[in-house]
Amino acid sequence: MTKANTGITRRDWIRRSTLAAVGATLLPTFPKGFSQNVSNIAPVHPELKFINLAGNENPFGPSRNVSLAIMKEVSNSCRYPFREEKILKEMIARKEGVQPENIVLGNGCDELLSAAGRIYGKEGSNIVATKPTYLQLMEKAEHQGATVNWIPHTAEMKHDLESMQEAIDSNTSLVYICNPDTPTGTMRSFESIKSFCETAGKKTTVFLDEVYLEFLENFENETQVNLVREGLPIIIGRSFSKMHGLAGHRIGYTIAPKEISESLEHEKNSSLNYLGVIAATASLRDSEFHKLSVRKITEGRNKFCGLLQELNLSYTPSHGNFVFHYTGIPIEAFQKKMKERNFLVGRPFPPYDLWCRISIGSPKEMELYSSAMLQVFKGKRG
Ligand SMILES: Cc1ncc(COP(=O)(O)O)c(C=O)c1O
Structure with missing residues (x-):
């Protein structure tokens, strides 16, 4: 292939073919970005192995459309x-x-x-x-x-x-x-x-x-x-x-x-x-994702509040993607207990030293976290 008859150089052609090939292998794994392809790769730092429920992030993003736009x-x-x-x-x-x-x-x-x-x-x-x-x-x-x-x-x-x-x-x-x-x-x-x-x-x-x-x-x-x-x-x-x-x-x-x-x-x-x-x-532009995001966060929050009720732990009525609840345990000690179980949870918010803020994770993360809560508060094995 020459530039004269196609307007594309050999280098361009190789670059485009490679991008297309990479795209073809990655695209079917959406909506969650590239996660299926990279899930077996070790984290770049041991700290990154924790499930992070501390930062009030939204695990349902980026949307599929956003991921495609980025690519x-x-x-x-x-x-x-x-x-x-x-x-x-x-x-x-x-x-x-x-x-x-x-x-x-x-x-x-x-x-x-x-x-x-x-x-x-x-x-x-x-x-x-x-x-x-x-x-x-x-x-x-x-x-x-x-x-x-x-x-x-x-x-x-x-x-x-x-x-x-x-x-x-x-x-x-x-x-x-x-x-x-x-x-x-x-x-x-x-x-x-x-x-x-x-x-x-x-x-x-x-x-x-x-x-x-x-x-x-x-x-x-x-x-x-x-x-x-x-x-x-x-x-x-x-x-x-x-x-x-x-x-x-x-x-x-x-x-x-x-x-x-x-x-x-x-x-x-x-x-x-x-x-x-x-x-x-x-x-x-992605209003469908906005609806999904709000729905998923609300579902996760309601479910977690159900667990808090079961455990008899009071909490404030939250309108965000997190829940603030009583633990009865000094927050630093509670953070430590959860870190031992691979979770990062919210930082101290004085004067509420016996309370903890949990950001709503994905359904799988919340399922695992619920088991950790049962272990800590009921001595149950998850
Ligand atoms: C109330 C509030 N405002 C602002 C921010 C910062 O947002 P951004 O990630 O856009 O810097 C946060 C982050 O958690 C927040 O909780």
Whole structure:
């Protein structure tokens, strides 16, 4: 075969044939990526042998369509993703009903939480937040010299919005609210968050972390993105790590008024990766997977709560892909017991030192974990 009669060089032809052959052997093993082909290969590090129920990841991703999109684009990952990022940002803006100037893409939502922590965490200012919750923003703010006014939970382990509102003073630069919250999974109602933001937004900025909100079946009715459309100083945080099942690709975004978005864009200090952008773009179109993801997580969560009931262990009503439950065992000792059984479970969340957060794994992982729970709490052999 010569370039003259086909337009393809011999090198191209070999490359394409090889890719086709590799594709042909790998494709039938979907939907779970390449797992069937590589399952017999030893982990790259002994630590990786553990079943990880600690990170609130979504084991059902990436979807088949996303995996195919990634494979198709692998050979283009020698490129910077500038054009692809622009396309992704426009798609997100359309989905959220805002302008692209309202969207900032980050290397995970973490990057944007960190940027907000640096912007609003100046010395002399304070951040109002609850504890325990997701700490990324507050840690960065404290590092910058701000103080954090920690407001304890209500008796139901929910945000005490009334006390948080009262805690806002003239030095409060930001309020952080995670809804649904972690580790508890609890939520405050749409109306109470809305009215909190409308009042607080007259005095300060609110970071509303909605990364777990997409696990709700009626997600569109629960997001507060409308407040951004109305021009309130609200930053909404979202992630492709949760419902989309793309944690390893590190993509998140914020939705905020233009001036706030500009300062977040200016403050962020890393960039996105090509295949992550491709994965997120393909995942946005994959509404079938979104339904599947929500259904599977809800099923796994309900089943695990059934086990907790059987074991008489109390838990909070979770709206996320995790459950926070009482163990009666100091968390470090409980982590050790589970690690001996090959599981990684959630970290300490003081002051709930006798509680543990479990991320919902695949049905097989949860079946194995249920046996471990029975061993620990009933002395049963799994
Ligand atoms: C409440 C909350 N916000 C943000 C993040 C970070 O998300 P990302 O993976 O997009 O950085 C997490 C991660 O677990 C989280 O629990």
